[in-house]
Amino acid sequence: MLEVKNLHVEIDGKKILDGLNLTVRDGEVAAIMGPNGSGKSTLSYVIAGRSDYEVTEGEVLLDGENILEIEPEERAAKGIFLAFQYPVEIPGVATMTFLKASLNAQRKARGDADLSTPDFMRLVRAAAASLEVNPDMMKRPLNVGFSGGEKKRMEILQMALLEPRLGLLDETDSGLDIDALRIVANGVNALRAANRGFLVITHYQRLLDYIKPDVVHIMSKGRIIKTGTAELALELEKNGYRDYVADAA
Amino acid sequence: MAAITFMKTPAESKLGEQFDALRALQPALPSTTRRAEAFERFAAKGLPHRRLAAWHYTDLRGLLRDAFAPAASPGAEQLAAASAYLQALPAPQGVRLVLVDGCFQPTMSSLDKLPAGVAVASLLDVLAEGSSFATDLLAAENLGSGEAMLALNAAFMQGGVVLTLAEGVRVAEPIDLFSFATARSPVALTTRSLVEVGAGASVMINERHVSLGNLASQGNHALVFALDEGAAVDHVARLDGFPATALHVGTVLARLGAQTRFNSFTLMDTPGVTRRQSFLEFAGPHSNATFRGVTLLDAKSHGDTTLVVTHTAPHCESREYYKTILDGESTGVYQGKVVVAPGAQKTDGKMLSKAIFLADGASMYNKPELEIFADDVVCGHGATVGNLDEDQLFYLRARGIPLKEAQSLLLNAFAADAIEGVATDAIRDELTGSVEQWLRKRQS
Ligand SMILES: Nc1ncnc2c1ncn2[C@@H]1O[C@H](COP(=O)(O)OP(=O)(O)OP(=O)(O)O)[C@@H](O)[C@H]1O
Ligand SMILES: [Mg+2]
Numbered sequence: 001m002l003e004v005k006n007l008h009v010e011i012d013g014k015k016i017l018d019g020l021n022l023t024v025r026d027g028e029v030a031a032i033m034g035p036n037g038s039g040k041s042t043l044s045y046v047i048a049g050r051s052d053y054e055v056t057e058g059e060v061l062l063d064g065e066n067i068l069e070i071e072p073e074e075r076a077a078k079g080i081f082l083a084f085q086y087p088v089e090i091p092g093v094a095t096m097t098f099l100k101a102s103l104n105a106q107r108k109a110r111g112d113a114d115l116s117t118p119d120f121m122r123l124v125r126a127a128a129a130s131l132e133v134n135p136d137m138m139k140r141p142l143n144v145g146f147s148g149g150e151k152k153r154m155e156i157l158q159m160a161l162l163e164p165r166l167g168l169l170d171e172t173d174s175g176l177d178i179d180a181l182r183i184v185a186n187g188v189n190a191l192r193a194a195n196r197g198f199l200v201i202t203h204y205q206r207l208l209d210y211i212k213p214d215v216v217h218i219m220s221k222g223r224i225i226k227t228g229t230a231e232l233a234l235e236l237e238k239n240g241y242r243d244y245v246a247d248a249a
Numbered sequence: 250m251a252a253i254t255f256m257k258t259p260a261e262s263k264l265g266e267q268f269d270a271l272r273a274l275q276p277a278l279p280s281t282t283r284r285a286e287a288f289e290r291f292a293a294k295g296l297p298h299r300r301l302a303a304w305h306y307t308d309l310r311g312l313l314r315d316a317f318a319p320a321a322s323p324g325a326e327q328l329a330a331a332s333a334y335l336q337a338l339p340a341p342q343g344v345r346l347v348l349v350d351g352c353f354q355p356t357m358s359s360l361d362k363l364p365a366g367v368a369v370a371s372l373l374d375v376l377a378e379g380s381s382f383a384t385d386l387l388a389a390e391n392l393g394s395g396e397a398m399l400a401l402n403a404a405f406m407q408g409g410v411v412l413t414l415a416e417g418v419r420v421a422e423p424i425d426l427f428s429f430a431t432a433r434s435p436v437a438l439t440t441r442s443l444v445e446v447g448a449g450a451s452v453m454i455n456e457r458h459v460s461l462g463n464l465a466s467q468g469n470h471a472l473v474f475a476l477d478e479g480a481a482v483d484h485v486a487r488l489d490g491f492p493a494t495a496l497h498v499g500t501v502l503a504r505l506g507a508q509t510r511f512n513s514f515t516l517m518d519t520p521g522v523t524r525r526q527s528f529l530e531f532a533g534p535h536s537n538a539t540f541r542g543v544t545l546l547d548a549k550s551h552g553d554t555t556l557v558v559t560h561t562a563p564h565c566e567s568r569e570y571y572k573t574i575l576d577g578e579s580t581g582v583y584q585g586k587v588v589v590a591p592g593a594q595k596t597d598g599k600m601l602s603k604a605i606f607l608a609d610g611a612s613m614y615n616k617p618e619l620e621i622f623a624d625d626v627v628c629g630h631g632a633t634v635g636n637l638d639e640d641q642l643f644y645l646r647a648r649g650i651p652l653k654e655a656q657s658l659l660l661n662a663f664a665a666d667a668i669e670g671v672a673t674d675a676i677r678d679e680l681t682g683s684v685e686q687w688l689r690k691r692q693s
Contacts, residue, residue, distance in 0.1 A: 048647045049643075049646070049647065050643050050647075051643075052639070071646065071651075071652070072643060072646040072647050073646045073647075073649050073650060073651045073652065073655075075647075076646070076647055076648055076649035077649050080647075081647075082647050084644065084647075087644070088640050088641050088643075088644035090641050090644070090645070090658075090659070090662070091662060092659075092661070092662025092663065092665055092666065093658050093659070093661075093662050097658070098645070098648070098658070101645075101650050101654065101658060102645075102648035102649050102650055103649075105648075105649045105650045105651060105654065106648075106649035109649065141662075158648065162648070162649070
């Protein structure tokens with residue numbers, strides 16, 4: 001479903017992605033691991049459509065269509081969902097208001113009618129219950145004053161509501177306690193489906209114990225330098241990046 | 250008359266002619282003398298212009314190319330138009346007072362609903378009675394003294410109401426004060442109303458200016474508040490339906506006695522040139538005054554908020570909190586001056602103006618000023634101008650919310666915290682609705 005082809009990305013003239021190639025297939029969970037600063041978040045932002053990156057070469061195809069030319073909201077409507085490494089606080093916008101705006105905007109873009117308020121409430125309540133999110137949080141401004149773990153859960157709650165085609169999870173495990181990690185992982189696993197793919201960015205094997213990847217990619221200096229099975233993550237956990245990063249250099 | 254020799258622009262000479270014509274019709278009353286004095290004061294300086302610090306960003310001499318004729322008394326058709334507008338509104342919760350083309354309309358006002366202890370009189374009637382106390386109050390020049398548009402207002406005032414609350418009267422429901430511009434040719438409207446709030450009394454005044462004809466108008470309106478000890482006033486000012494050719498100058502004068510509270514909110518979302526100016530004096534200790542506002546500007550609109558708060562008495566607190574959103578080639582002005590007189594120790598005064606640009610062509614001028622002559626005071630001011638936060642916008646868009654809708658969500662939140670200070674739920678909801686409507690318009 002997702003094909004990243006020879007992607008070159010710069011910011012302020014500095015090369016960050018350097019000819020990256022990557023494929024995520026339908027129904028697949030692909031993990032990306034890699035040292036700090038290797039460009040993992042950049043890749044997820046570029047796929048989601050953040051504008052401050054300059055794509056100098058390459059393509060990002062979603063179901064064969066190059067999405068680099070379309071706006072972030074259009075990509076979202078086509079099913080790209082980015083769970084942010086650092087979810088953004090939006091003071092003054094109630095979480096519930098935001099969820100409704102987002103769900104209805106995507107429905108509208110796909111030609112569906114707005115959800116009725118009761119239907120919407122039912123969906124939100126169900127998602128909140130499965131992720132053990134306190135419904136009172138929905139009244140609070142989005143992400144404002146949420147703990148690190150609460151923010152990450154809210155990201156997954158949004159993903160559950162929006163039912164994307166491709167979920168990009170950028171370090172969703174960071175900041176989660178042991179119980180929350182399990183809850184969030186279960187939330188992701190519940191969404192696994194034949195017509196949905198995931199790209200899970202993480203530093204720790206631990207998450208992959210819960211969300212079993214079909215494939216693991218190692219990223220360094222803006223490229224995928226090795227691709228393997230879940231075993232690869234275990235190996236990394238033991239030996240670190242040294243061997244691979246040295247190979248790449 | 251002598252003052253004519255000081256006149257410079259065609260508009261200024263026309264104002265002189267208009268005043269002479271008006272004066273010829275007036276009976277010999279104390280107020281007639283006051284008007285003449287006021288006009289002399291105006292004529293000595295002429296229309297305010299950019300070389301005056303207080304009007305630097307709103308050059309009326311340049312903006313007012315022509316002085317429109319004072320509006321004639323409204324005919325049946327004009328009154329019917331205003332009535333129709335009022336009927337389309339939700340039933341008023343409290344008393345409704347109505348001016349049409351500058352003239353007070355007792356029959357359109359719900360005077361029968363006046364609570365005990367509340368009296369309403371027509372400005373012209375009060376002036377005709379000739380009591381020097383009332384005429385002095387109405388022609389009050391000591392607050393905002395030297396203000397040319399206020400002097401012009403005193404000279405030309407066509408009508409208004411005098412609202413009096415007896416000691417201890419607490420009016421629960423807001424009192425609507427409507428001023429309609431209905432004329433079918435460009436006109437000047439000049440109104441002045443007075444709200445005298447007795448000791449311990451309280452009221453909410455809902456000041457609304459409505460333009461029905463979609464025609465150019467020049468409004469010069471003054472609302473004078475006098476608060477006796479322990480009184481409390483809430484005030485909300487709004488303008489509806491004014492076209493881009495309209496000019497509106499609205500002045501609020503407030504004198505606060507001891508232990509009073511004054512809470513004012515202004516929504517400025519008009520496409521023309523609007524200047525809202527307030528002059529407030531703390532005449533007694535332990536009082537609080539809060540001014541808040543939301544200003545929404547687009548295209549070539551010009552919105553000026555100017556405040557002068559004078560702390561004469563000690564132990565008073567003043568707050569100013571303004572939010573401005575600028576699109577197109579609009580111009581926003583915030584001028585806040587806090588003056589602390591030598592005896593006004595323990596003054597606590599703060600001003601904050603925040604502006605957001607939606608377009609490169611817009612301009613915002615922030616000018617907060619402190620003039621402090623006492624040593625034991627806490628005063629501060631802040632002003633920010635900027636764009637919407639890119640990270641927030643991207644986050645919303647990454648969830649599928651289109652750019653303009655995402656901007657609206659953020660702008661709504663930006664405006665909302667100024668509106669929160671409005672005491673009446675229904676009015677707060679209406680204000681929120683007006684902001685949403687403005688945002689929807691730019692979304693489409
Ligand atoms: N807005 C920016 N301006 C300048 N440099 C940037 C910007 N965004 C990213 N970079 C740089 O690009 C490189 C890749 O950053 P990125 O956040 O993609 O790394 P990452 O792999 O996600 O790292 P981590 O594991 O620490 O999250 C880093 O060197 C970073 O400093
Ligand atoms: Mg990262």
